[in-house]
Amino acid sequence: MYIDAADAKYPHPRIRKMTRRLLLLSSSRDAAGVYLLHSASLITETLGESVERVLFIPYAGVTIAHSAYTAKAAIPFATLGYHLHSIADAPNPIDAVGNAQAIVVGGGNTFQLLASLYDNDLVRAIRDRVHAGAPYIGWSAGAVVTAPTIGTTNDMPIIAPASLRSLDLIPFQINAHFTDYQQPDHQGETRAERLEEYIAVNRATRVLGLREGSSLSIVDDEITLNGTFTAPVFAFGVQRLEYSAHDDISFLLREQRHAV
Numbered sequence: 001m002y003i004d005a006a007d008a009k010y011p012h013p014r015i016r017k018m019t020r021r022l023l024l025l026s027s028s029r030d031a032a033g034v035y036l037l038h039s040a041s042l043i044t045e046t047l048g049e050s051v052e053r054v055l056f057i058p059y060a061g062v063t064i065a066h067s068a069y070t071a072k073a074a075i076p077f078a079t080l081g082y083h084l085h086s087i088a089d090a091p092n093p094i095d096a097v098g099n100a101q102a103i104v105v106g107g108g109n110t111f112q113l114l115a116s117l118y119d120n121d122l123v124r125a126i127r128d129r130v131h132a133g134a135p136y137i138g139w140s141a142g143a144v145v146t147a148p149t150i151g152t153t154n155d156m157p158i159i160a161p162a163s164l165r166s167l168d169l170i171p172f173q174i175n176a177h178f179t180d181y182q183q184p185d186h187q188g189e190t191r192a193e194r195l196e197e198y199i200a201v202n203r204a205t206r207v208l209g210l211r212e213g214s215s216l217s218i219v220d221d222e223i224t225l226n227g228t229f230t231a232p233v234f235a236f237g238v239q240r241l242e243y244s245a246h247d248d249i250s251f252l253l254r255e256q257r258h259a260v
Contacts, residue, residue: 020169021046021135022218024143026176026210028107036076036139042215042226044080046135047102053083055100059116060108060141062158073106097125100134107140107176110153111161114145118162127167136169140176143210147173152198152207154191170218172252173198178209178232195234203236206252223250 023039023046030038047054054077058069066088074084084104090096097103103126105113117123130136138146144153146169150161154177175195182190189197195207210216214227225231230242233252243249 019131019133019220020218021048021133021220022130022146022169023135023137023215024146024174024210024218025137025139025215026143026178027212028139030213036073037079038213039215039226040076040080042217043077043137046137046217047082048135051082051101051135053085053100054102054104054137055096056084056086057103057105057113057117057122057142058086058088058108060106060110060113062109062112064108069106073104077104093120093122094125097122097129100129102135102137103129105136105138105142105145107138107142109158110141110144110150110155111157111159113141114150114164114166115159115161117145117166123165123167127169130167130169143216144174144176146170148205149173151202152195170253173202173205173207174216175207175209178211192232192234192240199234199236205235207234208232208249208252209234218253221250221253223253225249 023042025039029035056070056073058066061069066086070084070086070088077084087093087096136146141153141155144150145166147166148168148171149164150166151164152173152175154175175191179191195209199205199207209232211229211231214225214229214231217224217226225243225245227245230244232240232242234240
């Protein structure tokens, strides 16, 4: 297995007993283009009654300024009664994470997001804050980065992070925006084939495909699939299985070896 040279500088301990409250969305929009508010009930359920302010991390944005991204995301959160403020405006990003009532990580390019988290020494800070009880909400790249690595993202590696290892808030990989669609006459690999390649190399790792309109709610060691679509789970040597919102998929939270 390939071991990233950054591992020595950024150790990746396995925590067996975790506290976590996560909402991981495949996308910020539903099929009609509604931005975040299609998941309003899930957002309020995740944040709970005590949270008033949420810390927004806009680092995944590449072609949108952090200020513009924050202003965009602030609107639906304000509608739900939460004040969203940006880590980009914080004098000390580490302190901002340490004092955050809740953390919200927007989508965009996953490599850009993780590179910025490492540049600001926030990987461990976010992990520690979430394990201390702060709710975490992420969509697209913000969901993918909660896995042990970002190796199952769809994004182009437009920048090289210090490591592919990410927040490790969950022990399985996520592929956001998962689709079985194959364009007619297209001769390239399908999404499923790409994920099969991944588990062929990382044989102890499971990958969950999160379709559009779907999300995961995770509280400690329990996980719920939200939405009307099924979610495929890929594991080496096992036929691909599809799970629905009625199925118990908490087995995904059982410890696995780290992937690359």
